[in-house]
Amino acid sequence: MYLRNAIKLLALAAPGLVASISSAPLSTSGRWIVDSDGNNVTYAGANWPGAAEAMLPEGLQYQSIEYIVGKLKELGMNVIRLTYAIEMIDDIYETGADVSIKTSLITALGETNGTAIFEDIIKNNPTFSENTTRLEVYDAVATECYNQGIYVHLDNHVSKAEWCCSTTDGNAWFGDTYFNVTNWHRGWRYMAEHVKSLPGVKSIGMRNELRSPDDDTALADATYNWDTWYTNMVENANQVHAVNPDLLLFFSGLNYDTTLSPIPTASDLGNGTTFKKTDFAFSDKIVLEIHNYDNSATSCSSLESSLVSDGFDALETDDSDIVNVLPVVMTEFGYLMDNTTHTEVYPTCLKEYLPSVHAGWMIWVLAGSYYIRQGTQDYDETWGLLDHTWENWRSVDAIDNGIIPMVEASLG
Template sequence: MQFRSGIGLLALTFPSLIGAISSSPLSTSGRWIVDSDGNNVTYAGANWPGAEVAMLPEGLQYQSIEYIVGKLKDLGMNVIRLTFAIEMIDDIYENGADVPIKTSLINALGETNGTKIYEDIVANNPQFGENTTRLEVYDAVATECYNQGIYVHLDNHVSKASWCCSTTDGNAWFGDTYFNVSNWHRGWRYMAEHVKSLPAVKSIGMRNELRSPDDDTTLADTSYNWDNWYTNMVENANQVHEVNSDLLLFFSGLDYDTTLSPIPTASNLGNSTYFKKSDFSFADKIVLELHNYDSSATSCSSLSSSLLTDGFDALETDDSSIVNVLPVVMTEFGYEQDDTTYTEVYASCLREWLPSEHAGWMIWVLSGSYYIRQGIQDYDETWGLLDHTWSDWRSTEAIENGIIPMVEASLG
């Protein structure tokens, strides 16, 4: 059977994914995300990065937005996690206007390469031009996602645009070198207002992979703890909800978002601080998100057990120790997209366990390449579902036997 024939069968299997998505907001009910009719919604999708120094969704020099979104739809996926940098919003406030994409590309890649990539982007996406700004490209992605029935989960990946993440990149923790908390709040207030006109945007990830700020040992020693996490995350959630009450608010954890262990049980976070869903007026908008890259796992039982301990136990409605029953979404996990890695313990376990728990997920990563990553232009992404030119799947074997069965199990 040819691969495209398989996709045709997938479309028949998931008719709800082929039509348009509702413009109504999502909310939560216990461990579930639900739509306006009360139907359970499980996220199953991929990450689409846009937070590196060009501050644009990747891949548009190779393909159109319509084509890329269509590839997600071919898989039967229903969501993208679209990442951005607060620096983009800082620029708007500092300059009084957003930066044109051509200028941003030249700043990132140099005059010659930046101009060439700009021309390629416009050739593939002729709706753009000299005056098109970065945020307008994000808007175009969100609009196309709505047209093709794909939810958008908007994620603040970093403050200063860069590849993420390390403990010494200045983006690690509240008050770190580039992590200005006031600008972060300001940026989210701006985006919460902005996306009101984009009905595909249903949820936000308030901050990606919080971690110890090891470039500032004083800050790490005095501030890196759950109590300060609560103060900052809850304040941001309050502000976003006040501006746009439709959005689901994803709370990420510590240690690169690999743990939210004290949250399901409402344990003491320090200074008699407790996270209790019942304390929030927007309790029906709270979702937990976790990441996992434990590719060294030797058994699915040990990996799944650790995931429950890390925070997925918030899904356990029959466990009396769980105070905060909430949806949990694995917004990042990933592995090499080749013909064998998807068969190993880590990938195989998540492919089976996440759907069995009815937990949402977004694989890292859609990108076949980057405009620039860590200083290397046209960087090849071997973890990308798409090949270098974003034309087709990097490994048809991994897609047919790894990704598609996971989508089917999650959304069937």
């Protein structure tokens, strides 16, 4: 395929990738993310969820923040996608103060279980106490990531804190049951200001997996389109950039963020609206993010072709049809972490393709278990890199023969 071969040649000719992080912001140059010295930066990492009912980064009842971040470093990864819910910021505005982690856990898990999990968390993380708030835990994660040389990509996963995602969960689209756009903007302005003191936080995902709000057919029929996407996403980017111009701004697409197809070519989004990066004050901060869970893929060529048409063509520097040459990061993909799945078509194709084009990536998911997921407490995550207690790898074979070679190919 011409695109793939062309980008491979570009990658081979590119300057060496940085192995550590600095306090200086990142920016973009064409299809690359670059640091302040002009070195190309490719993200290679994992998702660390924190947007469910407890509104805390998962796993701290089992291990310390330092230990978990150390496991990322053991893989050679350089980024974590840390998710949060707008509800956490809404609580701050409504009460005038952040909620303590003990209160949040009790609300999510009940008095008995919430208290027990809290006690386990402070046992593993002794700097925490009954007065520690949820946002202070996020700060501790970001600080430890910076100390160990891990970038933090802060992602707004949902508005109402819960497991994501479906088209009927009320979090799907602008104006959906729980997706108050004013609160979303407010939440991001708050976080953009807050992370100024956290030098490891380099980028943000403005909204995870936008999708049709099928619980409100009138809303879906009237507004689920690219023109509405443009209005809301660009406005949010403008507001974040005005507060904190250092942050990279990741734009997610439609259909659970599986496509951004009209963006690279600056195609008509409706009513004559087009997305052109040169129109924006934040033109050197734009990154495209795409998700893919095409686990049923039967060939690499078909998977790669679909990725190109869904937005990876933004990496193509020699195609005259591409108006917006931009970095592209696959911020979610994943599969069962056992001894065989990583050898199947889908994982092996992505293992080869994403490093070959130096597209960043963050696998779903680091988590071995959740405080609560879909009503089940201490839910086991079979797609987790880590085992249930977050201590060891769930599948050493998948790590040694799947993940580590992919990291090395991406960052080598």
